[in-house]
Amino acid sequence: MTETEGYVTADGRQIGGVLMELKDITLKFGGVTAISDISFDIHEGEIRAIIGPNGAGKSSMLNIISGFYTPTIGELWYKGKKRPQMKPFEVARMGVARTFQNIALFEGMTVLDNVMTGRLTHMKAGIGAQALWWGKARDEEVANREKVEEVIDFLEIQNIRKTPVGRLPYGLKKRVELARALAAEPSILLLDEPMAGMNVEEKEDMSRFILDVNDEFGTTICLIEHDMGVVMDLSDRVVVMDYGKKIGDGPPDEVRNNQDVIDAYLGVPH
Amino acid sequence: MLKDIFITPFADMFSAPDFLLQVLWEGLVSGILYALIALGFVLIFRSSRIFNFAQGIMVVFAALTLVGLHAMGIPAWISVVLTLGVMFVLAVSIERIVLRPLVGQPDIILFMATIGITLFLIGGGEIIFGGENKVMISEELGIPTGDTVLEPWGGLLILQHLDITVVVVATALVAALLAFLNYTQMGRAIRALGDDHQAALSVGISLQTVWVLVWFIAGIIALVTGIAWGARAGVSFALEVIAYKALPVLMLGGLESITGAIIGGLMIGILEKLFEIYWGQPLLGGNTETWFAFVLALVVLLFRPQGLFGEKIIERV
Ligand SMILES: Nc1ncnc2c1ncn2[C@@H]1O[C@H](COP(=O)(O)OP(=O)(O)OP(=O)(O)O)[C@@H](O)[C@H]1O
Numbered sequence: 001m002t003e004t005e006g007y008v009t010a011d012g013r014q015i016g017g018v019l020m021e022l023k024d025i026t027l028k029f030g031g032v033t034a035i036s037d038i039s040f041d042i043h044e045g046e047i048r049a050i051i052g053p054n055g056a057g058k059s060s061m062l063n064i065i066s067g068f069y070t071p072t073i074g075e076l077w078y079k080g081k082k083r084p085q086m087k088p089f090e091v092a093r094m095g096v097a098r099t100f101q102n103i104a105l106f107e108g109m110t111v112l113d114n115v116m117t118g119r120l121t122h123m124k125a126g127i128g129a130q131a132l133w134w135g136k137a138r139d140e141e142v143a144n145r146e147k148v149e150e151v152i153d154f155l156e157i158q159n160i161r162k163t164p165v166g167r168l169p170y171g172l173k174k175r176v177e178l179a180r181a182l183a184a185e186p187s188i189l190l191l192d193e194p195m196a197g198m199n200v201e202e203k204e205d206m207s208r209f210i211l212d213v214n215d216e217f218g219t220t221i222c223l224i225e226h227d228m229g230v231v232m233d234l235s236d237r238v239v240v241m242d243y244g245k246k247i248g249d250g251p252p253d254e255v256r257n258n259q260d261v262i263d264a265y266l267g268v269p270h
Numbered sequence: 271m272l273k274d275i276f277i278t279p280f281a282d283m284f285s286a287p288d289f290l291l292q293v294l295w296e297g298l299v300s301g302i303l304y305a306l307i308a309l310g311f312v313l314i315f316r317s318s319r320i321f322n323f324a325q326g327i328m329v330v331f332a333a334l335t336l337v338g339l340h341a342m343g344i345p346a347w348i349s350v351v352l353t354l355g356v357m358f359v360l361a362v363s364i365e366r367i368v369l370r371p372l373v374g375q376p377d378i379i380l381f382m383a384t385i386g387i388t389l390f391l392i393g394g395g396e397i398i399f400g401g402e403n404k405v406m407i408s409e410e411l412g413i414p415t416g417d418t419v420l421e422p423w424g425g426l427l428i429l430q431h432l433d434i435t436v437v438v439v440a441t442a443l444v445a446a447l448l449a450f451l452n453y454t455q456m457g458r459a460i461r462a463l464g465d466d467h468q469a470a471l472s473v474g475i476s477l478q479t480v481w482v483l484v485w486f487i488a489g490i491i492a493l494v495t496g497i498a499w500g501a502r503a504g505v506s507f508a509l510e511v512i513a514y515k516a517l518p519v520l521m522l523g524g525l526e527s528i529t530g531a532i533i534g535g536l537m538i539g540i541l542e543k544l545f546e547i548y549w550g551q552p553l554l555g556g557n558t559e560t561w562f563a564f565v566l567a568l569v570v571l572l573f574r575p576q577g578l579f580g581e582k583i584i585e586r587v
């Protein structure tokens with residue numbers, strides 16, 4: 001199969017083969033068709049963006065990948081195998097981590113504890129062992145803690161480790177949410193508008209972190225973003241959605257010059 | 271009259287501090303049990319939005335099972351382990367048979383379901399163990415009898431060894447629960463699910479596992495309180511009332527606050543005892559402990575609708 005082979009990006013990075021493939025996905029809510037018959041793939045190691053106007057169905061697509069929504073029609077293939085119907089927590093345990101458009105953190109818990117929950121997918125010691133703080137459970141806690149401290153250093157949030165998340169400003173919350181997702185050492189990282197509502201400086205920081213994550217850990221990233229400039233800078237390939245349909249798919253430069261995409265963004269009537 | 275309310279009680283406390291200590295101690299003993307029970311409620315409520323009406327009957331059921339197993343000739347400590355096993359099976363069954371099929375139903379339906387569980391346990395308990403009162407197997411469990419007499423300020427303070435045991439064991443259990451919740455991954459999962467459902471799913475937390483776990487914890491709490499209260503008052507369906515004391519505790523502490531449950535429980539235990547001794551008995555003919563906690567909670571709620579420790583409720587217009 002030729003599809004499984006990688007490609008080389010414009011800036012000369014080697015990208016791996018297909019990691020996840022979405023085939024003929026349709027999603028309906030009662031009478032509303034949020035996604036209609038969309039197919040695309042995500043390659044190992046790439047930064048894949050999904051863009052489109054409000055209500056295009058971008059978040060719905062991410063929700064399908066992370067198991068929060070079940071497609072009405074269509075299949076999802078992961079690492080060459082068809083993925084059976086799974087609950088979100090099962091998808092998470094398969095190595096898919098995500099953030100949310102409207103930030104979903106554990107507000108009453110500290111930053112450190114929030115990030116520690118990212119390690120829940122790596123939990124092996126049984127509940128009994130944990131309750132008694134026994135051999136394997138204790139070793140695991142120590143190992144998790146080490147990994148978490150690494151992520152915290154990486155995202156430069158050491159100084160707020162012990163702060164309850166509810167007290168943080170918006171921009172930092174977004175960063176903590178990314179930290180929690182990273183702590184899972186995911187094979188795919190899904191980011192739903194990681195920069196929405198941020199000021200320019202915060203956006204630059206976040207862009208840098210996303211690029212660094214991809215670069216240093218080779219993490220495959222699929223992100224949704226409204227800001228065209230950001231998307232062009234960050235992503236290797238872009239899917240463009242409008243009214244639930246795919247109207248473009250390819251490298252940023254190519255997509256930018258696509259007439260359908262220009263029309264969708266300029267609001268040309270359908 | 272005003273003097274009886276505002277001056278005499280405090281004068282009495284001051285003139286006999288040893289007796290005041292005695293009252294506070296007895297309040298503490300009940301308070302820590304109220305706190306434990308309230309903690310059981312809070313853990314279940316946070317992770318499933320269910321107000322567990324069955325907590326009280328679980329206390330009775332656990333105590334009956336323990337006494338019943340021992341009556342069959344099983345050694346006391348093995349009976350304790352077996353009872354824990356029964357409480358675990360109960361937790362798994364409740365999750366499978368009651369909670370799982372009702373996911374997503376309105377809160378009131380889930381609340382009704384716990385009433386169903388209550389009726390089932392009352393029926394089951396009576397059929398298996400009979401309805402007559404029983405005696406807790408305190409001696410067999412090695413719970414000490416007798417007392418220690420102290421003489422603070424040359425006065426008199428009597429500490430029942432049973433009460434000391436209750437305070438030590440209950441405090442240890444609360445501390446262990448707090449450590450579990452704060453320093454283990456499963457504990458974080460329980461807290462996380464209480465904070466944000468979606469986020470919890472996204473980090474791989476399984477609702478089912480957490481639910482079984484919190485109901486099992488409620489079962490452990492039921493057994494410990496059942497032994498403690500049963501040792502003082504005998505094992506009967508009347509034991510259930512201890513769980514109703516958790517209601518005002520929750521009104522004070524808030525349904526979702528773990529700290530609130532602990533502090534609220536201690537406060538109510540101590541205040542209701544103080545009130546009974548210094549105001550209730552001299553002025554109201556006594557027996558105020560049955561209602562004092564509720565009145566106190568109502569008065570607090572008048573001024574702080576969110577409870578003592580709850581976040582401020584923001585009215586949405
Ligand atoms: N759970 C749901 N129930 C009903 N309709 C839904 C649900 N989720 C999404 N939709 C609908 O599906 C369509 C696509 O929504 P979606 O959130 O995926 O868009 P989006 O591209 O992420 O938009 P935005 O840029 O505003 O975040 C919308 O019409 C929305 O109302």
Ligand SMILES: [Mg+2]
Pocket residue numbers: 058059060101
């Ligand atoms: Mg969206």
